Structure formats: structure tokens, C-alpha cells
Amino acid sequence: MLPQLHGRKGPKYKALAEAYADMIDNGEIKAGTKLPSQRILSYQLGVTVGTVTRAYQELSLLGKTLSVVGSGTYVKETLSADSYYHPLDSQQGIDLSLCRPLIVSQQQHLHNALQQMLGQPQAQSAILDYFSADGLCGHSDTLRQWLNQRWHSKLTPERVQWTYGGQHGLSVILQALTRSGDTVLTEGLCYGEFIHSCAQLERRIQPVAIDDQGLVAEDLLLQCQRHRPRLLYLTPNVQNPTAVQLSAQRRLQIIDICRRFDVLIIEDGVMYCPPEQRQLPLASIAPDITVYVGSFSKYFAGGVRVGYLVLPANLRVPLLKALRSTCMHVSPILIDLICRWLCSGAMEEVDNHIAMELRARYRILTQHLERPADHVIQGFNYWLTLPPQHQAEQVTKQLYELGVRVRSGQQFCVGGYGQVNAIRLSLTGPKTRDELRAGLEIVRSCVR
Ligand SMILES: Cc1ncc(COP(=O)(O)O)c(C=O)c1O
Structure with a gap:
């Protein structure tokens, strides 16, 4: 079947490429077909042959064909942009289970950063290269300056390290600083992937009691005496899943106990905390015994996969060794994007937008379900305690059948911590406020 050129404007090679592209798009020529010589x-x-050569080059640039040396030009299997960028495991319904940052102006900031990069050949060449795990001077400086401003600190270069996000940071810490059979203490209800990482690496995980002020210091003391743990993993700013914040008094008690028992604190600061509720990290109060795990996943975009550690200088060597073994070094391309957003003010702008949208979503929660207690941090997750006549596992299943996904509280229980009758609702799972309203209405119908 020959492409028809008449009626097409512009240079002949373009007309020929377009004619072929149309035939491919409307299915007249199937994937795998070899185009004529x-x-x-x-x-x-x-x-002329030159016209056909240029037309074939154009088709290849459009992503429609593939040239195989010595064999010819073949039509490629193509997906529409919609199907190409469709998640493989996507599910129907309303998602109140995924704790993702709200997408506000991030796409515009990605566009701006890429455009800025286009005019910077030195940056392009640098970020394509291999490096040692330390990375690039400018990237490290940018991160330090940003942290110093937020924490009112003076971090030295050896105290910061890039990672591929919070989960990678935690995994590197477990590998570097613990051995098989070591005990790690955690809050009784804990971020699930940390529990899985400990299980996979054969670290024993031991729960410590929590209440509405966070980790209970008396129980920490007891568990330290009993188990002689190597690490304490905790989320002082916003607890995942309960959204409780560790009180000022408990912070000091915990640091004191950890010093007495020579326990290293792993402070997970990944979860989004609204600006007015943020506290200075334990890492700025007890920098010698705390490794801080930070990430831009919840503060900007989960897909960027960039985070960082703030560590005591004496732990740099083992931590970098473990990091190298997992990934050599973090992609400077991704870090460069983050640094551009840190410098341009994009990160702060997104932070403020997220905080504003969250306030609106908490108003919806109050209207449709219940008013959050005063001690709850109004971040991405809401911990809904159920009345005894409704069992969390059953409610989760029932909601699933009604097209609403939530997490049952039991998924967050660290072995032996006991029964909880609650579900975790992620208020940022739904992309729109209307979807959130609809989801919360269904939740209400099941639990009231
Ligand atoms: C408490 C906590 N820590 C760490 C992570 C992982 O962060 P990242 O997505 O940056 O790997 C999550 C993700 O949900 C989390 O909730």
C-alpha cells in the first residue's frame, strides 16, 4: 500500500513521513511491518532517494519506526500517550490508602527546571557522569544550606548524604549499622515498609508503647533493659500511621535513655508536616546519636525518588559503604532537579500549596466524618478509631467491595503490639476534593 502525497503541504519528505505516520496511527500499517526499501x-x-531517506529519519524521530542495520525500517509497536503512561497495576475506585503528595504546581516546576537545564551544557555533561558516592560539590552545598536554614544549624559536608528517598535511606542504615539478629526498637504502630525491611534483613523488631504524646519513655526504658537494642526507629514530627507528634518533654527523656543504653536513634522525618506544626529534629538536639532520614517524596513528588541522611560524622564511612553496595551513587540527574527546586523557591512554594490544600481537605473531613482531635497533626493521614461494633478488618474489606481502598490498622502493628481497631485514611490519595468527599461519605456509611 503506497502513501498518498497529494493534498499535503510543505517539503516532500515531511509529506511522506506524515502520510506514513497517519497510516500507522489509523491501523492501515500494522506494528512489525517492514517499510519498502x-x-x-x-x-x-x-x-528522490534522499527524500525517502529524510522521511524515514523523520518517522524514526516521531517514534513510529525502528531502523535495523542491514535489514530495513520496521513499524514500531506504539501506545497512545494515555496508555503509555498508565500504571501497570492501576485499580478502579477511590484511593484512601496511598499517602502521596498533592500535585499542585510540581509539573510547571519540572518544565521550568528542564528548560533551564537545556541552556546549560556544563550541567548536562556533569550530571551524565559517574561519581563517588559523595556526589557533586554544588549539590551537597545546596542541601546543606537549605537544611542549615531550616534547622538553624551549621552542618559540615561529611554530615549530609543523598539517597534514593526515605526507604532507601532506611535500608542503607539497617545494612550499615546492624547485623542479622540485632534488635531494633520501633513505635508499636509503625510504617509498614520498615517492618518488612527488618524482616528481610533478619533484624528483630521490638515494639515500644505509644500514646497521644508519641513514644512512651517508661516503656522505652523497659525495652532497652530487656533487649539491649542497637537502634531506635521513630517518627517524632508526624507518626505514621497515627499522626501523633512526640511531645517536647518526651523528646528529652528519649534522648537521655538512648544515651544511657548506647542506642542510636533513627529519626524518620519523611512524612509531611504542615509548616506551623514542624518541630526542630532530634538530630539537631542530639546530633552525635541520631541519624535523620529525610526525603522529598512527600514534600514535592514521590516519583523523584530523592532523599537524604543527616548523620554523625563518625558513621559516614559505614553508611557510604552500604550506600555504594546498593546503588554506587544516587543519580546526579535527579539530585540536580531537586537542587534547582531548592534554589528557585519551588520547593517552598509547593510546600505552602500542599499546606493550603490540606487545610481544605481537613475541612472536608470534619464536614463528612469527624473533627480531628487537637493533638493530631493535620498531615496526609488520618487515623480513624472505630467503635467496637465495627471491626477494622471487616470495614476495610467492605469498603474495598464498595470501591474505596483504605488501610486496616493491623497492617501497622509491630509483632506482639496487640490489637488495634482503626483504619488509616490518606486524605491525599484522591486527586480531587470531590473524590475525597465521595470516599469519606462511603466510609461514614460503613462505620456509623
Ligand atoms: C514514615 C515513612 N518513612 C519513609 C517512607 C519512604 O519514603 P520514600 O517514598 O521517600 O522512599 C515512607 C513512605 O510512605 C513513610 O511513610
Whole structure:
């Protein structure tokens, strides 16, 4: 079947490429078909071989064909942009289970950063290279300056390290600083992937009691005496899943106990905390015994996969060794994007937008379900305690059947911590406020 050129404007090679592209798009030519040789086609159409060569190059640039050296030009299997960028495991319904940052202006900031990069050949060449795990001077400086401003600190270069996000940071810490059989203490209800990482690496995980002020210091003391743990993992700013914040008094008690028992604190600061509720990290109060795990996943975009550690300088060597073994070094391309957003003010702008949208979403929660207690941090997750006549596992299943996904509280229980009758609702799972309203209405119908 020959492409028809008449009626098409512009240079002949473009007209030929467009004619072929249309035939491919509307299914007249199927994926895998070999296009005619350039010489034969030029003869059949009465155009020069050069015109066909340029047309084939254009088709290849459009992503429609693939040239195989010595064999010819073949039509590629193509998906529409919609299907190409469709998640493989996507599910129907309303998602109140995924704790993702709200997408506000991030796409515009990505566009701006890429455009800025286009005019910077030095940056382009640098970020394509291999490095040691330390990375690039400018990237490290940018991160330090940003942290110093937020924490009112003076971090030295050896105290910061990039990672591929919070989960990677935690995994590197477990590998570097613990051995098989070591005990790690955690809050009784804990971020699930940390529990899985400990299980996978054969670290024993031991729960410590929590209440509405966070980790209970008396129980920490007891568990330290009993288990002689190596690490304490905790989320002082916003607890995942309960959204409780560790009180000022408990912070000091915990640091004191950890010093007495020579326990290293792993402070997870990944979860989004609204600006007015943020507290200075334990890492700025007890920098010698705390490794801080930070990430831009919840503060900007989960897909960027960039985070960082703030560590005591004496732990740099083992931590970098473990990091190298997992990934050599973190992609400077991704870090460069983050640094551009840190410098341009994009990160702060997104932070403020997220905080504003969250306030609106908490108003919806109050209207449709219940008013959050005063001690709850109004971040991404809401911990809904159920009345005894409703069992969390059953409610979770029932909601699933009604097209609403939530997490049952039991998923967050660290072995032996006991029963909880609650579900975790992620207020940022739904992309729109209307979807959130609809989801919360269904939740209400099941639990009231
Ligand atoms: C408490 C906590 N820490 C760490 C992570 C992982 O962060 P990242 O997505 O940056 O790997 C999560 C993700 O949900 C989390 O909730």
C-alpha cells in the first residue's frame, strides 16, 4: 500500500513521513511491518532517494519506526500517550490508602527546571557522569544550606548524604549499622515498609508503647533493659500511621535513655508536616546519636525518588559503604532537579500549596466524618478509631467491595503490639476534593 502525497503541504519528505505516520496511527500499517526499501519507494513515488531517506529519519524521530542495520525500517509497536503512561497495576475506585503528595504546581516546576537545564551544557555533561558516592560539590552545598536554614544549624559536608528517598535511606542504615539478629526498637504502630525491611534483613523488631504524646519513655526504658537494642526507629514530627507528634518533654527523656543504653536513634522525618506544626529534629538536639532520614517524596513528588541522611560524622564511612553496595551513587540527574527546586523557591512554594490544600481537605473531613482531635497533626493521614461494633478488618474489606481502598490498622502493628481497631485514611490519595468527599461519605456509611 503506497502513501498518498497529494493534498499535503510543505517539503516532500515531511509529506511522506506524515502520510506514513497517519497510516500507522489509523491501523492501515500494522506494528512489525517492514517499510519498502528506499530505492524502490523512491521509484514508485517518483521522488528522490534522499527524500525517502529524510522521511524515514523523520518517522524514526516521531517514534513510529525502528531502523535495523542491514535489514530495513520496521513499524514500531506504539501506545497512545494515555496508555503509555498508565500504571501497570492501576485499580478502579477511590484511593484512601496511598499517602502521596498533592500535585499542585510540581509539573510547571519540572518544565521550568528542564528548560533551564537545556541552556546549560556544563550541567548536562556533569550530571551524565559517574561519581563517588559523595556526589557533586554544588549539590551537597545546596542541601546543606537549605537544611542549615531550616534547622538553624551549621552542618559540615561529611554530615549530609543523598539517597534514593526515605526507604532507601532506611535500608542503607539497617545494612550499615546492624547485623542479622540485632534488635531494633520501633513505635508499636509503625510504617509498614520498615517492618518488612527488618524482616528481610533478619533484624528483630521490638515494639515500644505509644500514646497521644508519641513514644512512651517508661516503656522505652523497659525495652532497652530487656533487649539491649542497637537502634531506635521513630517518627517524632508526624507518626505514621497515627499522626501523633512526640511531645517536647518526651523528646528529652528519649534522648537521655538512648544515651544511657548506647542506642542510636533513627529519626524518620519523611512524612509531611504542615509548616506551623514542624518541630526542630532530634538530630539537631542530639546530633552525635541520631541519624535523620529525610526525603522529598512527600514534600514535592514521590516519583523523584530523592532523599537524604543527616548523620554523625563518625558513621559516614559505614553508611557510604552500604550506600555504594546498593546503588554506587544516587543519580546526579535527579539530585540536580531537586537542587534547582531548592534554589528557585519551588520547593517552598509547593510546600505552602500542599499546606493550603490540606487545610481544605481537613475541612472536608470534619464536614463528612469527624473533627480531628487537637493533638493530631493535620498531615496526609488520618487515623480513624472505630467503635467496637465495627471491626477494622471487616470495614476495610467492605469498603474495598464498595470501591474505596483504605488501610486496616493491623497492617501497622509491630509483632506482639496487640490489637488495634482503626483504619488509616490518606486524605491525599484522591486527586480531587470531590473524590475525597465521595470516599469519606462511603466510609461514614460503613462505620456509623
Ligand atoms: C514514615 C515513612 N518513612 C519513609 C517512607 C519512604 O519514603 P520514600 O517514598 O521517600 O522512599 C515512607 C513512605 O510512605 C513513610 O511513610
